[in-house]
Amino acid sequence: MTTATRTLFIGNRSFNPEHWEPFNWDDPLHGNQTYGEVAVIRPEGTSGSLMSGLWRTGRDIAGCEPDGSVDLKYSAPLGDETMVILEGSVLITERASGRQHQIEAGTILSHPKGVDLRWQIRSPFLKKMWVLWDSPQTATKEDHLYVANISDNPPNWTPFEWVEPDAGPQVCGETYIIRGTGSTGSYRCGLWRTGVGVPGCAPDGSATVRYTAPLGDEMILLLEGQAHLVNEETGEEHDLKAGDIVGLPSGLPVTWTSKAPYVKKFFVITNEALPAS
Template sequence: MAVEKKSRVYAGAADPALHDWKPFQWDEPALGRVETQGEVAIFRPEGTSGRLVAGFWRYHAGAPGANPDGSGTVLSTSPMGDGVWVILDGSATVTANQAGTSHQVGPNSIVHVPKGVEHTWDIAGPYLKTFWVSWDCDNPTGADLNDIYIASTNDNPHSDEWVTYVFNEPLEGELVSGEYITLYPQGSSGTYFTSLWRVGKGIPGGDADGTSRVGYTSTLGDETILLLEGEVHIRDDSTGEEFEFRAGDLIALPAGDHITWTTKGPFVKKFSVITGASLTA
């Protein structure tokens, strides 16, 4: 009997269909209750290791927990694991309750919350939409994480602050593919970090017209991507499946599966979350 392959490329549309949205319910053991707040549309239900979930989360009038004007307050301890949210629409104030730090966030803000950190979302209304990734595994890093961390998809330092992405692929050897910035280097368990990556005209790994093509197996772990700018074609070389992505789409690449990643010029930029059960060396 054939066993269905667990790891695969997942694709998520920038605008999930209406029937894809469900009430977002989760257990809050530290608060002694089950919480239901907003709605979620899952596009990545699992990874090749650990407990990985990704999709969209939104809050609006008529959604569970929301006020009639779409505003509301969400209290959580991130019990599912380390969480990261990219704000796509709307605004909120996010507070780490123990640390006492508060941040105003809006479109392009990236909110990182470690597992177990009690925090509050004060949502302004009438609408909030986010890209969301949750990660946890049974291999703690021992990192002392007790505060939220805010970044931005517009974190574009001067050109000399981007790092050329040079890496070894099992089949291709050493490759050069664009540039990256690490935003959040370590989480509560396993390998967990976030980054921005770009390629295009004048960037290492990009052709003269800004396009690029590379074989890739995501050797550091599962990769969950929000495509920020440009267009990408992906071929899953193990299944022959092909995918077309544009800015705003979600992409999930399983660790160890060989894909061919082709960007269309003149420029492509992505936000990436890498997760894996083994600790980063």
């Protein structure tokens, strides 16, 4: 089990540190691999193995062709990886089934640990936000890639309901679950929104809620609108806008305010504890 500092992790889709690190991994199906570069925004979680950041390919980047294109094989050996494509395009093939996906910016992918893929990245550039998750607790073995989009708007959204340890049952906003189980531990990813007529929101669509992320560590990419976030333990405040990335440690009390008229976010929630049966 990992014990993280009780702090917020804040980044942005345009985060560009002075030094990116080559992404190197040992793939049990394909050997030692180095492709692309990573910039880590969140290095840890409160349980399991959790990391998040940005990955990019392009000219003069490790493993890439002179024009910036890449052809690589990847089986997510480090754990379930869920990502949002921010820039560029790629053809992804599920190698066992031959199923193919033509992927563009705005696509959400959730890649179960061990599912073997071929990535054919077009030049000149690709960039994604990624969340890597693993734990010792075996959950659900899956054999296919989950594909959605940040603009998805299903006919039925579900009220987001949870229990705060000190305040009891809560309802705020609506969710659309893209993936509700993981290879290890408890796992869910999807979209969340607040707005006019949405449960837990004011008539103008705004919403303010105290939240301790009791379901697990949460990673957020704000997609639309603006929000205000306060760390209740330290008093630190953040004004968030579309493109901002936030990591919430489970158990840290924050106050989240969605500003009117609308907010939409992509989220990943992870917890080493298995779901209650």
